[in-house]
Amino acid sequence: MSRLAEIIARNEEPIRHDWLDNMSRSVQRTDLMSSGELREQSHRLLGSIVRGVQTDESAQLSGAAWNEAREMLQEISASRAHQGFTPSETANFVFSLKQPLYNAIRKELSDADELFGAVTAVTMLLDRLALLTMEAFITTREELIARQQQELLELSTPVVKLWDGVLALPIIGTLDSARTQIVMENLLQTVVATNSKYAIIDITGVPTVDTLVAQHLLKTITAARLMGAECIISGVRPQIAQTIVHLGIDLTQVVTKAKLSDAFALALQKSGRSVVQSNGTSNGTTPSVVTTLAKEK
Amino acid sequence: MERIPILRMGSFLLVTIQVDMHDKLAMQLQDDVTARIAEWGATGVLIDISSLEIVDSFIGRMLANIAAMSRVLGAETVVVGMQPAVAITLVELGMSLPGIRTALNVESGMELLYRTTAEQPGVGDERSQA
Amino acid sequence: MSVLKREQLPLRSSADIVVARQKVRQWSIDLRFSLVDQTKLVTAASELARNALDHGQGGQMTLEVVNGLSRTGLKLIFEDNGPGIPDVEQALKDGYTTGSGMGLGLGGSRRLVNEFSIESELGKGTRVTVLRWK
Numbered sequence: 001m002s003r004l005a006e007i008i009a010r011n012e013e014p015i016r017h018d019w020l021d022n023m024s025r026s027v028q029r030t031d032l033m034s035s036g037e038l039r040e041q042s043h044r045l046l047g048s049i050v051r052g053v054q055t056d057e058s059a060q061l062s063g064a065a066w067n068e069a070r071e072m073l074q075e076i077s078a079s080r081a082h083q084g085f086t087p088s089e090t091a092n093f094v095f096s097l098k099q100p101l102y103n104a105i106r107k108e109l110s111d112a113d114e115l116f117g118a119v120t121a122v123t124m125l126l127d128r129l130a131l132l133t134m135e136a137f138i139t140t141r142e143e144l145i146a147r148q149q150q151e152l153l154e155l156s157t158p159v160v161k162l163w164d165g166v167l168a169l170p171i172i173g174t175l176d177s178a179r180t181q182i183v184m185e186n187l188l189q190t191v192v193a194t195n196s197k198y199a200i201i202d203i204t205g206v207p208t209v210d211t212l213v214a215q216h217l218l219k220t221i222t223a224a225r226l227m228g229a230e231c232i233i234s235g236v237r238p239q240i241a242q243t244i245v246h247l248g249i250d251l252t253q254v255v256t257k258a259k260l261s262d263a264f265a266l267a268l269q270k271s272g273r274s275v276v277q278s279n280g281t282s283n284g285t286t287p288s289v290v291t292t293l294a295k296e297k
Numbered sequence: 298m299e300r301i302p303i304l305r306m307g308s309f310l311l312v313t314i315q316v317d318m319h320d321k322l323a324m325q326l327q328d329d330v331t332a333r334i335a336e337w338g339a340t341g342v343l344i345d346i347s348s349l350e351i352v353d354s355f356i357g358r359m360l361a362n363i364a365a366m367s368r369v370l371g372a373e374t375v376v377v378g379m380q381p382a383v384a385i386t387l388v389e390l391g392m393s394l395p396g397i398r399t400a401l402n403v404e405s406g407m408e409l410l411y412r413t414t415a416e417q418p419g420v421g422d423e424r425s426q427a
Numbered sequence: 428m429s430v431l432k433r434e435q436l437p438l439r440s441s442a443d444i445v446v447a448r449q450k451v452r453q454w455s456i457d458l459r460f461s462l463v464d465q466t467k468l469v470t471a472a473s474e475l476a477r478n479a480l481d482h483g484q485g486g487q488m489t490l491e492v493v494n495g496l497s498r499t500g501l502k503l504i505f506e507d508n509g510p511g512i513p514d515v516e517q518a519l520k521d522g523y524t525t526g527s528g529m530g531l532g533l534g535g536s537r538r539l540v541n542e543f544s545i546e547s548e549l550g551k552g553t554r555v556t557v558l559r560w561k
Contacts, residue, residue: 188381223384228400320441353473382466390535
């Protein structure tokens with residue numbers, strides 16, 4: 001390996017030129033990265049590999065000798081993940097260094113055994129470096145996805161104020177336990193902030209209601225009740241109603257309505273209000289919401 | 298010994314719990330509330346827990362006890378102002394406090410009491426301390 | 428898991444339960460848990476501390492900040508040298524079925540945390556360990 005270190009160190013520049021000149025279009029991605037940036041990355045990476053090989057013959061990438069190379073690769077990988085390179089393009093950046101290294105070795109060594117040893121060592125080293133690159137790439141992608149998921153969760157559960165004291169929460173999509181937490185917190189905080197006694201949870205956009213979803217809904221309703229607010233479930237489709245009965249889910253404590261408008265009318269009524277036709281302005285009669293003075297029970 | 302103050306508002310009692318209660322204080326409160334109901338002939342009890350950041354099963358039971366005992370003495374109880382985090386935790390804990398009426402705040406709690414006890418809002422509500 | 432910080436508190440009187448709650452609250456604030464998670468931790472601590480006092484004849488609570496693979500958590504350990512729990516399975520269930528609110532300590536607390544374990548030996552004592560990751 002020490003011979004290898006010598007060879008690479010002695011031939012660093014030609015190796016690098018060879019590498020850049022023969023890099024395929026797909027690895028270069030001139031649409032994503034300038035050639036100047038590419039040259040710089042190649043220069044720094046090769047330099048760190050040379051230093052690594054010189055310090056540590058065994059190519060144990062976890063060792064301190066390879067810190068610089070590892071950090072470089074992580075940086076290169078993470079930035080490419082962000083820029084939109086594919087995993088293969090990123091790994092091939094490292095793999096494509098193999099041929100130039102082979103060329104340099106071939107030039108310097110003629111003994112068959114030595115040649116074999118050097119080629120094997122280079123292959124193993126670059127394979128490990130490429131794997132490292134892949135792992136860094138994947139980690140960056142996963143972090144990106146996790147962040148996007150979080151943002152989506154937060155954006156997808158808006159609480160709408162329909163009227164003074166009446167909120168609506170239209171749920172679109174599946175309701176799992178992570179989402180339920182956010183839905184509950186959102187709803188309950190809005191209940192306090194707006195002093196709303198009624199919250200309409202509309203499940204028109206929820207594809208299936210199984211026992212688990214029903215449990216999540218019931219938790220939300222119970223929590224709201226503990227705070228002094230009442231929930232009405234609307235948007236119950238006929239198939240959902242059937243499923244609920246089949247599964248034996250007990251919703252007798254819960255007020256449900258097929259349509260959001262019915263739920264709204266109910267909430268208004270319960271809060272002592274009714275909608276009346278009034279003698280309108282020039283554009284015809286417009287209904288208005290009136291608070292009945294005598295409070296009904 | 299410190300006690301949780303009980304205010305008189307007409308024929309209702311207002312209890313505002315603002316401290317992290319230890320068990321003895323909670324037991325004392327139960328005694329005090331029932332004593333005041335009897336003494337003043339109160340028909341409603343409003344318990345304001347908007348400052349409570351924790352309600353565990355012990356406090357939950359205390360609230361349920363107060364509600365039950367008050368009912369026997371002819372008074373309705375309403376618990377108001379539970380914080381969202383507390384409500385979420387209680388539900389997860391498995392406590393739903395059935396049979397305890399709740400309201401968002403003191404104002405709506407009072408409205409609820411007026412409705413359920415058929416009391417008329419008085420002209421001169423006396424306020425005196427326990 | 429490595430332990431970054433540890434502290435122990437006695438659970439000998441009902442005043443100790445209040446101290447325990449406040450300590451758990453402070454540590455979870457320091458660890459920047461969300462408000463709901465803080466509340467869950469403090470409530471679980473209150474339940475388990477009370478159990479140790481009422482059924483375990485007193486004991487202690489240990490708080491530990493632990494480091495997992497890439498996350499931090501707050502671990503609480505409740506130990507007593509009381510009579511032990513004869514049927515742990517049943518004790519865990521009781522809290523759930525009697526949802527009206529009586530005797531919820533164990534079963535309920537389990538739902539408030541991410542990790543929960545309990546060891547109990549008749550005549551020797553009980554140890555309940557709970558953990559919530561950030």
